[in-house]
Amino acid sequence: MFSEPFYQIAPVIALCASLAAVPLIALSGRRPNLREFWTYAAAALKFAMVLSLAGWILAGNVVEIDLVRVLPELSISFRVDSFGMVFALVSSFLWIVAATYTIGYMRGLDEHAQTRFFACFALSICAAIGVAFAGNLLTMYIFYEMLSLSTYPLVAHHQDKEGRGGARKYLAFLLGGSVGLVLPAMIVIFALAGTLDFADNISTGIIPAGTGDTMVALLFFACLFGFAKNGVMPMHAWLPGAMVAPTPVSALLHAVAVVKVGVFCTTRVMLYVFGVDLMDDLNLGIITAYIVSFTILMASIIALTKDNLKARLAYSTISQLSYIILGVALLAPAAVEGGLIHIVNHAFAKITLFFCAGAIYVATHKKNISEMGGLGRVMPFTFGAFAIASLSMIGAPPVGGFVTKWYLLVGALDAAQLAIIFVLLSSTLLNVGYFAPITYKAFFGKPPAGEVHAGGIKEAPLIMVAPIMLAALISLLLGLYPGL
Numbered sequence: 024m025f026s027e028p029f030y031q032i033a034p035v036i037a038l039c040a041s042l043a044a045v046p047l048i049a050l051s052g053r054r055p056n057l058r059e060f061w062t063y064a065a066a067a068l069k070f071a072m073v074l075s076l077a078g079w080i081l082a083g084n085v086v087e088i089d090l091v092r093v094l095p096e097l098s099i100s101f102r103v104d105s106f107g108m109v110f111a112l113v114s115s116f117l118w119i120v121a122a123t124y125t126i127g128y129m130r131g132l133d134e135h136a137q138t139r140f141f142a143c144f145a146l147s148i149c150a151a152i153g154v155a156f157a158g159n160l161l162t163m164y165i166f167y168e169m170l171s172l173s174t175y176p177l178v179a180h181h182q183d184k185e186g187r188g189g190a191r192k193y194l195a196f197l198l199g200g201s202v203g204l205v206l207p208a209m210i211v212i213f214a215l216a217g218t219l220d221f222a223d224n225i226s227t228g229i230i231p232a233g234t235g236d237t238m239v240a241l242l243f244f245a246c247l248f249g250f251a252k253n254g255v256m257p258m259h260a261w262l263p264g265a266m267v268a269p270t271p272v273s274a275l276l277h278a279v280a281v282v283k284v285g286v287f288c289t290t291r292v293m294l295y296v297f298g299v300d301l302m303d304d305l306n307l308g309i310i311t312a313y314i315v316s317f318t319i320l321m322a323s324i325i326a327l328t329k330d331n332l333k334a335r336l337a338y339s340t341i342s343q344l345s346y347i348i349l350g351v352a353l354l355a356p357a358a359v360e361g362g363l364i365h366i367v368n369h370a371f372a373k374i375t376l377f378f379c380a381g382a383i384y385v386a387t388h389k390k391n392i393s394e395m396g397g398l399g400r401v402m403p404f405t406f407g408a409f410a411i412a413s414l415s416m417i418g419a420p421p422v423g424g425f426v427t428k429w430y431l432l433v434g435a436l437d438a439a440q441l442a443i444i445f446v447l448l449s450s451t452l453l454n455v456g457y458f459a460p461i462t463y464k465a466f467f468g469k470p471p472a473g474e475v476h477a478g479g480i481k482e483a484p485l486i487m488v489a490p491i492m493l494a495a496l497i498s499l500l501l502g503l504y505p506g507l
Contacts, residue, residue: 029075030076030079030084030086031086031088033072033073033075033076033086034072034076034086034088034101034103034156035088035090035101036068036072037068037069037072037073037076037111037115037152037156038101038149038152038153038156039149040065040066040068040069040072040149041065041066041069041118041145041146041148041149041152042145042146042149043065044061044062044064044065044142044145045142045145045146045149047061047065048061048062048138048141048142048145049138049139049142051138052138055130055137058137058138058141059122059126059141062122062141062144062145063119063122065145066115066118066119066122066148067119069115069118069148069152070115070116070118070119073108073111073112073115073152074112074115076103076108076111077108077112080103080104080105080108081105081108085102085103085104086101086102086103087100087101087102087103087158088100088101088102088158089158093161096217096218097159097161097213097218097219098158098159098161099161099162099165100157100158100159100162100220101156101157101158101162102156102157102158102159102220102221103156106291106294106363107155107156107157108155109363109366109367110151110154110155110283110287110366111152111155111156113283113366113367113370113371114148114151114152114155114280114283114370115148115152117370117371117374117494118148120374120490120493120494121144121271121274121374121490122144123486123489123490124271124274124378124381124486124487124490124491125140125141125144125271126486127385127483127484127485127486127487128269128270128271128381128385128487129269129271136180136182139176140176140177140180140269143173143174143176143177144177144271146169146173147170147173147174147177147280147281148280149169149173150166150167150169150170150173150280150284151166151170151280151283151284153165153166153169154166154167154170154284154287154288155287157291158220158221159218159219159220159221160209160212160219160221160292160296161209161219163288163291164201164205164206164209167201167205167250167252167284167288168198168201170252170280170281170284171194171197171198171201171252172194174193174272174280174281175190175193175194176190177269177272178190178193178265178267178272180269180272181267181269185267186267188264188267189264189265189267190265190267192260192261192264192265193261193264193265195261196251196258196260196261197251197252197261199251200248200249200250200251200258201249201250201251203249204245204246204248204249205245205246205249205250207245208241208242208245208246208249211238211242212229212230212242212296215230215231215234215238216229216230216231221291221295221296222295222296222298224298225294225295225298225299226298226299226300227298227300227301228294228295228296228297228298228299228300228301229295229296229298230242230296230297230298230301236305239297239301239305239307240305240307242297243293243297243302243307246289246292246296247289247311247314247348250285250288250289250292251285252281252282252284252285252286252288253282253285253286253288253289253344253348254282254285254318254322254340254341254344254345255289255314255315255318255344255345255348256317256318256321256322256341259318259322259341262282262337262340262341263334263337263338265337269381270333270377270378270380270381270384271381274373274374274377274378274381282340282344283366283369283370285344286344286347286348286366287366289348290347290348290351290362290363293311293348293351293352294351294359299354302352302354303354307352308351308352308353308354309352309353309440311348311352312349312352312353312440312443313442315345315348315349315352316345316349316442316443316446318341318342318345319342319345319346319349319446319450320342320446320449320450320453322338322339322341322342322345323338323339323342323450323453323454323456323457324453325338326338326339326342326453326457327453327456327457329457330391330392330393331390331391331392332380332383332390332391332392332395332461333377333380333390335392335457335461336373336376336377336380339373339376339416339454339457339458340373342450342453342454343365343369343373343416344369346361346362346365346369346427346431347362347363347365347366347369348362349362349431349443350362350363350365350427350430350431350434351363353431353434353435353438353440353443354438355434355435355437355438356434356437357430357431357433357434357437358430358431358433358434358435358437358438359434360430360434361426361427361428361429361430361431361433361434362427362430362431364426364427364430364505365424365427365431367423367501368415368423368424368426368427368498368501369416369424369427371412371415371423371494371495371497371498371501372412372415372416372422372423372424372494372498373412373416374494375408375409375411375412375491375494375495375498376409376412376413376416378408378487378490378491378494379405379406379408379409379412379491381483381487382402382405382482382483382487382488382491383395383398383402383405383483385483385484385487386402386405386480386481386482386483387480392460392461392464393471394471395461395464395465395468396464396465396468396469396470396471397465397468397469397470398465398470398480399462399465399466399467400465400466401480401481401482402465402480402481402482402483403482404482404488404491404492405482405483405488405491406462406465406466407495408491408492408494408495409461409462409465410462411495411498411499412494412495412498413458413459413461413462415498415501415502416454416458417451417454417455417458417459418451418454420502421499421502421503422498422499422501422502423498423499423500423501423502423505424498424502425502426501426502426505428447428451431447432444432447435447
């Protein structure tokens with residue numbers, strides 16, 4: 024155990040580690056090995072700082088730091104609690120895994136602008152940790168916007184017409200939602216409550232008693248749809264468009280930072296700004312549960328129609344993100360736990376799936392599922408990991424996603440929401456429908472006409488396959504040891 028002063032400075036060190044790496048990476052552009060050393064050094068330091076805080080937070084402590092006081096009642100501040108620690112641990116660890124994979128991918132394809140890529144990657148992880156450790160709505164909003172801007176160059180990385188179009192759409196939805204909906208809602212909440220600090224008690228929130236029901240509902244749904252990174256329909260359209268980015272960016276968007284920041288912000292506001300009691304009194308939780316249930320089912324149905332592997336995974340992400348919000352919206356303890364657990368389970372499974380998509384492209388230059396017949400027999404490690412991660416997305420034992428589905432089903436029963444149980448079971452069948460054929464085709468299907476795989480195609484480089492296997496293994500361990 025460290026002393027208490029260390030715990031007061033550790034969150035700042037964790038935040039600044041990747042921020043300090045940005046200029047170092049930029050100045051090392053002509054020396055790729057040094058550039059990647061700074062990436063690893065910053066990632067290791069960030070994870071070490073976050074990990075060192077874990078025991079202190081698990082012991083029931085909360086770290087609170089005021090960085091800058093904007094107004095007498097308003098500051099830019101950090102608050103490290105158990106909720107934020109879950110997200111911080113996942114994102115900081117996966118940065119190390121993603122950095123290893125990204126080096127293999129970018130070098131394997133001899134991608135341009137690698138220095139800019141790694142610098143923006145580091146800046147985006149800094150923003151994600153800032154969101155995880157935010158002590159109030161203002162701080163969270165600032166880092167949320169920082170993430171949107173720092174990931175824009177990553178989405179537009181190829182700098183072609185398709186890349187620039189996808190990036191513009193990405194930024195339009197994210198900034199349109201946050202500036203047009205969240206910012207006005209935040210101003211009104213501050214005017215009503217006199218503070219933007221997150222509540223200590225999730226039962227009460229910070230919205231003062233006597234606030235009109237219509238006003239509360241408007242503020243709530245402005246936040247639900249304004250944090251568009253959460254992928255709730257109809258604010259989801261940016262996500263498939265962002266698939267024009269390189270696969271490591273897709274993994275960053277879907278597993279490490281962007282969409283996780285969206286659902287984290289949404290659930291943080293639901294629990295720590297509005298509070299369970301107010302949401303229950305106004306039935307906001309149930310209404311939200313039905314809204315995201317539509318997203319779960321519709322996105323899964325669209326995924327069935329996609330032949331492009333990354334597009335199918337993108338719609339899978341839209342569906343899977345809503346499980347997290349659904350769990351919290353049901354307000355039953357088991358459901359809330361299941362929703363928050365899915366932040367972790369989805370992160371490791373989805374990064375595995377996108378890593379596999381990238382490895383397949385590097386090894387074969389294939390993007391479409393219809394072209395992947397027989398590839399599992401020559402790329403067994405990649406497609407074996409894909410199968411494990413697919414089981415997690417489906418919610419099948421013994422992988423981590425099963426734990427999510429179990430808690431969500433128990434929570435839906437506790438909340439007496441039979442319709443939600445139907446949604447969960449139906450979505451599971453849809454998950455099987457769009458994941459199982461990929462693995463089956465890879466291992467048991469025939470190669471496309473005139474194509475012979477024997478000796479011509481092999482696994483991607485080890486520097487890419489090793490992170491894939493590690494992420495898949497952790498997905499399996501999360502199912503075998505759910506108490507973790």
